[in-house]
Amino acid sequence: MQLGIFSVGDITPDPTTGRTPSEHERILAAVTIAKKAEEIGLDVFATGEHHNPPFHPSSPTTLLGFIAAQTSRIILSTATTLITTNDPVKIAEDYSVLQHLAEGRVDLMMGRGNTGPVYPWFGRDIRDGIPLAIENYALLRRLWREDVVNWEGKFRSPLQGFTLAPRPLDGVPPFVWHGSIRSPEIAEQAAYYGDGFFHNNIFWNLSHTRRMVNLYRQRFEHHGHGPADTAIVGLGGQFFMRRNSQDAINEFRPYFDVAPVYGYGPSLEEFAEQTPLTVGSPQQVLERTLSFTGEVGHYQRQLFLLDHAGLPLKTVLEQLDLLGEILPDLRAGFAEGRPAHVPAAPTHASLLAARPSGPASERPVVLDDVTGRSPESVPA
Template identity: 35%
Template sequence: MAEPQTAGPRPFELGVMTFGELTRDPVSGKLPSPRQRVRETIEQAQVADQVGLDVFGVGEHHRTDFVGSAPSILLAAAAERTERIRLTSAVTVLSSEDPVRVWEQFATLDLLSEGRAEIIAGRGSYTESFPLFGYDLADYAELFREKLDLLLAIREQNPLTWKGKFRAPLDEADIAPRADGLPIWVGVGGSAASAVSTGRRGLPMALALLLGPLTQHEQTAELYRQAAREAGHEPAAISINVHGYAGRTSQEARETMYPYFAQGMLENNHQRGEGMRISRAAFEAQASPGSGLLVGSSAELIEKLLAYHEFYGLNRVLVQLGFGGVPQKEHLAAIERFGAEVAPVVRREIAA
């Protein structure tokens, strides 16, 4: 089942995303409350909409150091405060979810937002949701395949008769509400098998690049396109999700981002125990032109985004501009700069 295609070339899209992480501020030592972080998330969506960005995403995590265990609810709140921006999960951990319930939630969001909802379905790099909802990690890959098949079947047909291994069968099930052409992307961390499977299905692929060279997913993107064409599809679209920060100057961007990014990597980027320690030298290397972090002045971000597009033939970039609890004032300023100074130039250059 292929992603519904629109006529003409797909426009290049730029957006922002958040995990809603609760990170202790490395400067003040304060830990934001869940209520504070939830309200800040909605404000970020509102500002992103006001400055003309195309997409706002919320990630799904099931731990007390995140507030995004129910992205569809946060996105529904954002729908009421925005007018144009697309609203997506980033990602929905489909392996430990019920596809029927996922459809119901995002179809409702689509109606509420007047057609602006999307799903990025993924296996999940964090695995705490599997035991929480009674799933065995030994079934990690098989769970995702079956549940993605069901989610796509729900989109294509109603009522639906279906039978699988991991949930009760459906017999002429009426699954509502309906949402015509609700976009479903597949989140891929770099796995060749995942890229090939996504290409064969004719679905758009959302890559994630946490750290590493800008060219890290070269083979993944090529395998995706090759698999799509061999299956008789034109490759639907490729997105990449990256960390970054937009500052007035290169130095300001790095000075603002580093302590919070490092704190977030230490406190939030782990399954259990201690997270990843990242030195200032390692951070600077990752911020260099050939590496993945999208941090610097507007001019630097424009240059790197164009390099990303040239290398991968991207259709979309989502940037996590405040990972690690960058204070809201600075976070909103980065969103404003990204929307007002970076996005228009990048769109114009790519269109040309």
């Protein structure tokens, strides 16, 4: 079971002080938070991608590359990479480079993006969101897997004789998750390819999340990737904890009440009841989180949203300290009753080990155009 955090990258005033952090502060805070996540023993740090204020992460691989240089173990991921408005060729290039620099500690989560104007800013139309996600990802997969790609599609200029440089690390493409709250086409896409499916699990009740996950699990089996309970599932979630649960409620309420997206809506208590939000003691967060398995089955990745809504960096780091304290219990709880055939989330190491180990000549031979030699023939 992988446990981690994901961040939207919002720049929101702290409602208790009225102070808005600068973009510079928030970008550096993301790095501090990612390093802290590794320090407390988390497995994954994922950043959002946005191309409009009040968000800062418009260049996720720059941020993740900088974090990769200062960490050694944590997996760097996205939540989400905009498969609709980014050029799939550029995604392939950027994440291949990141994968090399991070020694394979990279995966991606594909998403469409729901901000209408971003589409025309990148020459797209939001009404084509699903077709863009389907076509662009189909191309991205080929770029990472085929040596020479000849391709023609509806949205992007055709490619003739295109070879991605650099090739993915060890010839192993990064693992891909597909994030969607309510689009069956995306659950189907994840199932079709045997990729991971991630439900953000923040804005809706858990029974909705369960139905989307079940759809993906059934289709994963339908497409021949294995039994439904071996499909690769990730969930989001959010909490705010203090040792005393009333302290958590009192401290979080002013942030909750005016939070982007769900502020000015239901009360904190109603939202905590209707959605997976938990505001309370570490024990309550532990129990609520472990209850997700009862809804969606044994799954592979749990990411928490901690850094948002104007919470100060100091508070976010304190939340991570508390998460670190319950981490062993979370891991033990997730391991309990987990059938042996339920796989862990794929990593670079596991994908490398699972790679067909045919004769080397069956794999594409890549020649360095300076030395004329294949990487395989170069002594380490």
